[in-house]
Amino acid sequence: xxxxxxxxxxxxxxxxxxxxxxxxxxxxxxxxxxxxxxxxxxxxxxxxxxxxxxxxxxxxxxxxxxxxxxxxxxxxxxxxxxxxxxxxxxxxxxxxxxxxxxxxxxxxxxxxxxxxxxxxxxxxxxxxxxxxxxxxxxxxxxxxxxxxxxxxxxxxxxxxxxxxxxxxxxxxxxxxxxxxxxxxxxx
Amino acid sequence: xxxxxxxxxxxxxxxxxxxxxxxxxxxxxxxxxxxxxxxxxxxxxxxxxxxxxxxxxxxxxxxxxxxxxxxxxxxxxxxxxxxxxxxxxxxxxxxxxxxxxxxxxxxxxxxxxxxxxxxxxxxxxxxxxxxxxxxxxxxxxxxxxxxxxxxxxxxxxxxxxxxxxxxxxxxxxxxxxxxxxxxxxxxxxxxxxxxxxxxxxxxxxxxxxxxxxxxxxxxxxxxxxxxxxxxxxxxxxxxxxxxxxxxxxxxxxxxxxxxxxxxxxxxxxxxxxxxxxxxxxxxxxxxxxxxxxxxxxxxxxxxxxxxxxxxxxxxxxxxxxxxxxxxxxxxxxxxxxxxxxxxxxxxxxxxxxxxxxxxxxxxxxxxxxxxxxxxxxxxxx
Amino acid sequence: xxxxxxxxxxxxxxxxxxxxxxxxxxxxxxxxxxxxxxxxxxxxxxxxxxxxxxxxxxxxxxxxxxxxxxxxxxxxxxxxxxxxxxxxxxxxxxxxxxxxxxxxxxxxxxxxxxxxxxxxxxxxxxxxxxxxxxxxxxxxxxxxxxxxxxxxxxxxxxxxxxxxxxxxxxxxxxxxxxxxxxxxxxxxxxxxxxxxxxxxxxxxxxxxxxxxxxxxxxxxxxxxxxxxxxxxxxxxxxxxxxxxxxxxx
Numbered sequence: 001x002x003x004x005x006x007x008x009x010x011x012x013x014x015x016x017x018x019x020x021x022x023x024x025x026x027x028x029x030x031x032x033x034x035x036x037x038x039x040x041x042x043x044x045x046x047x048x049x050x051x052x053x054x055x056x057x058x059x060x061x062x063x064x065x066x067x068x069x070x071x072x073x074x075x076x077x078x079x080x081x082x083x084x085x086x087x088x089x090x091x092x093x094x095x096x097x098x099x100x101x102x103x104x105x106x107x108x109x110x111x112x113x114x115x116x117x118x119x120x121x122x123x124x125x126x127x128x129x130x131x132x133x134x135x136x137x138x139x140x141x142x143x144x145x146x147x148x149x150x151x152x153x154x155x156x157x158x159x160x161x162x163x164x165x166x167x168x169x170x171x172x173x174x175x176x177x178x179x180x181x182x183x184x185x186x187x
Numbered sequence: 188x189x190x191x192x193x194x195x196x197x198x199x200x201x202x203x204x205x206x207x208x209x210x211x212x213x214x215x216x217x218x219x220x221x222x223x224x225x226x227x228x229x230x231x232x233x234x235x236x237x238x239x240x241x242x243x244x245x246x247x248x249x250x251x252x253x254x255x256x257x258x259x260x261x262x263x264x265x266x267x268x269x270x271x272x273x274x275x276x277x278x279x280x281x282x283x284x285x286x287x288x289x290x291x292x293x294x295x296x297x298x299x300x301x302x303x304x305x306x307x308x309x310x311x312x313x314x315x316x317x318x319x320x321x322x323x324x325x326x327x328x329x330x331x332x333x334x335x336x337x338x339x340x341x342x343x344x345x346x347x348x349x350x351x352x353x354x355x356x357x358x359x360x361x362x363x364x365x366x367x368x369x370x371x372x373x374x375x376x377x378x379x380x381x382x383x384x385x386x387x388x389x390x391x392x393x394x395x396x397x398x399x400x401x402x403x404x405x406x407x408x409x410x411x412x413x414x415x416x417x418x419x420x421x422x423x424x425x426x427x428x429x430x431x432x433x434x435x436x437x438x439x440x441x442x443x444x445x446x447x448x449x450x451x452x453x454x455x456x457x458x459x460x461x462x463x464x465x466x467x468x469x470x471x472x473x474x475x476x477x478x479x480x481x482x483x484x485x486x487x488x489x490x491x492x493x494x495x496x497x498x499x500x501x502x503x504x505x506x507x508x509x510x511x512x513x514x515x516x517x518x519x520x521x522x523x524x525x526x527x528x529x530x531x532x533x534x535x536x537x538x539x540x541x542x543x544x545x546x547x548x549x550x551x552x553x554x555x556x557x558x559x560x561x562x563x564x565x566x567x568x
Numbered sequence: 569x570x571x572x573x574x575x576x577x578x579x580x581x582x583x584x585x586x587x588x589x590x591x592x593x594x595x596x597x598x599x600x601x602x603x604x605x606x607x608x609x610x611x612x613x614x615x616x617x618x619x620x621x622x623x624x625x626x627x628x629x630x631x632x633x634x635x636x637x638x639x640x641x642x643x644x645x646x647x648x649x650x651x652x653x654x655x656x657x658x659x660x661x662x663x664x665x666x667x668x669x670x671x672x673x674x675x676x677x678x679x680x681x682x683x684x685x686x687x688x689x690x691x692x693x694x695x696x697x698x699x700x701x702x703x704x705x706x707x708x709x710x711x712x713x714x715x716x717x718x719x720x721x722x723x724x725x726x727x728x729x730x731x732x733x734x735x736x737x738x739x740x741x742x743x744x745x746x747x748x749x750x751x752x753x754x755x756x757x758x759x760x761x762x763x764x765x766x767x768x769x770x771x772x773x774x775x776x777x778x779x780x781x782x783x784x785x786x787x788x789x790x791x792x793x794x795x796x797x798x799x800x801x802x803x804x805x806x807x808x809x810x811x812x813x814x815x816x817x
Contacts (some may be wrong), residue, residue, distance in 0.1 A: 011475035011813075014410070019562060021330075039430060040501070053468060056816075063410060064408050064409075064410060065413075067501075067503070067510065067512055067529065068512060068514065068527065069526075070527040070529075071527075072524070072525045073525070081261050081499075081501075081514065083501055083512070083514070083529075085430075087408075087422075087424055087429070090429045090430060092430070093499065093501075094501055097384075097669055102400075103733055113411075114409050114411065114538065115411030115534055115538070117538060118533055118537050118538055120535065122533075126245075126392065132719075140235070140236075140237055140238065140537070141237055141238035141239070141241045141567055142238060143236070143659065144238075144658065144659045145658075145695075146661070146758075147694070149393040150246055150694055151243075151245060151246055151379065154528055155691065155694075157243065157246055157694045158692055160248065160694050161687075161691070161693070161694060161698075164755075164756070165687070165697070165698040165699070166698070166699055167686055167687075167698065167699070168685060168686045168701075169701045170685075170686070178728065210614075210660070210663055211612075211613075211614045211644070211663065211667055212642075213640075213642045215615050217615060217620070217622075218614075218615055218617070219618055219661060236660050238657070239616075239657060239659055239660045239663070240617065240657060240660075241659070241695045242655060242657065242690045242695055242696055243692050243693045243695045244695055245691055245694055246694070247690065250692055258689070258740070259689065262618060265618045265620075265621045266621060269636070309624075324624075324628065325628045326630045328624045328625055328629070328630070329625075329628060329629045331625075332625050332630050335625075339769075345716060346618075346621055346622065346714060347713070348598045349715075441753075445775045457688075459785065476591050564618070567657075
């Protein structure tokens, strides 16, 4: 693998990029590519085809870095977004998939990208989406939390806080003086 | 004391012990914990334990207006808050299709690079303290404070500035202020040789840090290492250059690299970046002095009824710790539908730290953590 | 969420220490020890939140806490002041309480940042505790997001004055009103919450055991310790302890 830093090499990265993506498109028929700008591509793919797409992108197109996996709760299904960055062509590809709400289960891509371990564990904690085959599915951040997965849209954090906590009254003298003159706290 | 606390511990045959390294430990960076398994002082296994700084940022941001989130965002990473504001602003601008004035972009670079200098000075101090050299900590933090003074004069905030907003910056910086920053840079440049003598060329530090926590380029790439830690392995990747944002494509700077990949190399990369950041800030000051425009912000809608068009965007910024990115989804409403924060330390402080620490010695744990510049609030969010 | 224990509202009146019962020599010794105590304070080195970023400047060359006789200390057993620097997540709050109970009296708690007063910036958050004084007796709050090092130093100086006058006695409330604090802790952590430190026994040791030390919440704790057979283990230790017991006053 050649790590080329020359600016010249990146000039026609867009052209080469479309060629590689075109080839992959032919191999996977359930693919929809949208180009946002020279360095951002959005790929919509079916959930079954994603692991194959990722291994192709990593093996053939030089997408060595998994930047992040984001999860979005659309209340009837989950969207998982895999952000891949290529150090060679300087292009970011976001692969979007949709998975069903219950049971929320998907396969791990840890064997393709090691950083996936952290993100999959995080999504499992925050959304309850289980990743089969991921080596670290135990809790990390919410080890002492027993409620529902907090990032779900159905979890109302404000209601939880009002049920759980008290508020402290704050009535300093300066506020009383202002209130005596007819002022008030705007909320 | 209850007796349960005093029960005799039966030692396993292998003489391996569990040790809680943190959260209340002077060697740990921030409020974070590592559960290490030691045999003598050799570490057999390590497991990171986070969540002590969890505030549920991503949930909070879904419940607040786009404009309110400007105040929330910098608090994600305490030592280096400016890239967080920047990344959020870039995302919102991308969704709203704002045309940001040129001057605002240069002012933002000024903030970003000063923040990088401050964060690196802070890290040097921390790292020096882990190898028993406290003077450097005192110097680094005192010099960082001078930069905080500049921030205070420019933005009104010492640590959190909320200076960068979607569409531009909050206020302009005058020539007098630029002169002050210029003087400060002169001072910092003079100090660099002092730091070299005290710390970077110091035999104690070099012997402790050399060959500690070695990362090979291949490992670094496969474990998702970014930023100075990646550059210390000889790979010259920098978001500022590769995925240029703001006006970094018009600025001349070198990407600092080292080849060894150990704790020493990671620190030397930061040391070189300090000089590069000073060089960048000088260029920015020259530009700002020549530039006569006063346009620092584009027209933004009524902040209390600000609806951002539906869409999604992924923005990346080079923070002092590595690649920071935000994934922002809007459904066309007054509040973000989803914001995902990918802090660089979420890689460094969990998987990479666990792997680097294992096989090493107990006294190097703190040093490795500081050399990776892991920032726990970014991990926990 | 889990059922149970209602949160209790704070009745703010503190229980006064009767000074008149002491004779003039005891008072003189108290005054002298308070004078010394105020000039040698060790701050526990535990950062719970963002406010911790302003402590290094306050400790090092520029603002220099040490000229006031205040130094960081790494072990809770030898520390006098517990600085709660910023928001405490519920996971951290458990560790903070364990740490606090390990500290030896007299001990002082300072809540730095607005988050310790009323949740601050994170008032909506499911993960952070809101009012610190419901879980620990707090001597002083330093508000701000975050307070500058000058504010931290001013706060510490005020605490020194309070100590010198013998007014910083809120640590005694933890023993006198243990039931109240324990109740709120149980509300947050569940009714199986217990710590390695036997606060009621320590309260007797310090002669601070009062009417409000026990109640429904401590009964719940005692029931738990009995069920899990923690009291029986405790017995031989208590005997040993009573032999070496020294009166505080």
